[in-house]
Amino acid sequence: MEELQPLVQAIERLGYRVTVGDVAAQSGLRVALVEHQLLQLAAASQATLQVSDRGDIAFQFPHNLRQRLQQESWRQQLQLLGQQLWRLLFYLIRISFGLGLLLSIGLFVVAIIAIVVALSEGGDIGGGGGGDSSGGSGSSGSSAPSWGGDWWPWLTFDGPSHPNSERRSLNFLEAIFSFLFGDGDPNADLEQRRWQLMGAYIRSQQGAVVAEQLQPYLDRPLDSSESDLLPVLVRFDGQPRVSERGQLIYQFPALQVTASAADGRSRVARSLQERLWSFSQASRGQILGAIALGVVNLVLAAVFGGLLLLPGVASLGGIVAVVAGLYRFLLVYAIGFLAVPALRWLWIQRKNQEIRRRNRDRQSWADRLRKPSLALGEKLMQLAPWRTQAKIDPDKLIYSGDRDLLDQEFAQDSAIAAEWQTRLMQTDPEEP
Missing domain, CATH: 1.10.10.10 (Winged helix-like DNA-binding domain superfamily/Winged helix DNA-binding domain)
Incomplete structure (x- = not known):
């Protein structure tokens, strides 16, 4: 600043x-x-x-004006940096959970097969652990390429979707992402919509409003100082005025002039309405598939944990030893894969309740304008002297950059002469 x-x-x-x-x-x-x-x-x-x-x-x-301005500047910079870092971190988390599900299932399947093969051969598992583990490892090595080759075309990922892009059906990884973390804030463009509605409403009111008329576009009731309207004045170059009865009126001269052919008093939404959060844009089948894979992963984790309790299994090497070392992490992941969406669903229910409450409040504030009280009605009547709407008519221009200057001066002189001629024609001759 x-x-x-x-x-x-x-x-x-x-x-x-x-x-x-x-x-x-x-x-x-x-x-x-x-x-x-x-x-x-x-x-x-x-x-x-x-x-x-x-x-x-x-x-x-x-x-402490300087301190507040400095704090506001740092707050805006940190907020911007935090938003960028959070987008990157959140994207990485979503990818790790989506790929982690398949990796976890694959590790458990290969490790369980290795244990079953070792148990089926009989004998001293602990003594033959090296040979069995190598056999299990060899089995996993031969089966892994075909497993990956069958699934890879299904796991194609085109990157994160953008709000302005056309909505399309989600592939497998995108469906997993959506199931776990949703599809982003449905009100990410709330501030943009707020300003658009406010600007259109002020224009429809011929550039002069009172605080109560802008209340349905805010998130909370206005206090006595009406300080929440200061950003509106800054954005649309508004000016606070005082009526003859001491009422505070907000006039926006820049919004009182138009060159558009459209009617500036067209119908405008009377209140700002936030969109409700949805659990996921994935199809019902994709959500059920994600839940099924999560359950399979959790069951495999339980089975592997049970097999680790058998005599000699913990001493096996190779893939069994690797999965055993990661078991606590994989178990927490398996539980979290189902717990995170469940907790998110509960959070969405509470979030939507708050959105519904704010939408109801805004609608009630808008309804008061349709049937204003006596005091509000008198306040609205004070707007008349401040309301005006000037339209730049293309037929009444005295200068335009796309026309020759001499031609415009000649046309202007001709128009003045024609106007004087009309006035002379309308003047009654003097009586003799």
Whole structure:
């Protein structure tokens, strides 16, 4: 926020309670620029708006203004870095769980076969452990390529899907990912949708609104200072105004001018509605298949653990020794493969309850506007003087960059002459 430093210095010299005129005079910056940047500072530092009995507006900034701005800057940078690192970490976790399921099943199957072969040969397992383990290892080596060759085409992975890409059917690994970790936040674009709805609604209200009209697009009730609306003023270059009865009105001059042929007062969604979380985009068959593989993996882990208790089995080498060394980890993984989706399902139920509550609150705030109370109705009536909508008509242009300047001047002179002629024709002649 280097560009805001002159304003910060001016605010500090003025005692942290300032008006736009105070800061403009102190800093020497343009009034329009100061007004916009003051709103940015107020939003970043959680300052409050104050309105006098004359309708003048002041900003009360906290005395630790620089610290708050520094904390906000670091918070934004750390949040961006954290989001990038989390995407990478989460992607790696999903891949490790998907491939880990197949690897775990393969290890258990090969190790159990090796143990069964060793037991079927009889004799002293402990003494013949080397030969048996080598035989088991050789058996696993001959069967592994064919097992991998049969499954590899099924495990093709095209990378993580993107929100803007067309939805397609999930392959095996993607279905496993979806079963374990879901398909991402359905409201990842919530802020973008929020701003789009707010901008469209303000335009439909001819660029002037009160706080209650923007409430259905927020996540919580507004406090008495209405400070939650400061980001809206910053984004759409809004200006707080005071009506004749002392009501605070927000006017957005940039949204009161349009060159579009569409009607600016078209129907707009009256409230922001969040999407509910879904458990998985995988098909029912894919989810059942993932559950079945998870159960098979858990059963194989239990069988292998039981075989380890037999005399002499723990002394076998080769693949049996490898799986025995990893057994605790593989057992935790087998349990976690089924536990993680179960816990996630419970989390989704609670998350959706919160989303439904917020959606109901926003809808109730929108319903109050349809049937406003007496006080709210009077407040809405105060908007009339501030509402306006100017349309740039292509037939009434005095200059356009795609036309010759001399032709435009000639056309303008002709239009002026025609207008005067019309006025003279409409003037009554004087009576003799």
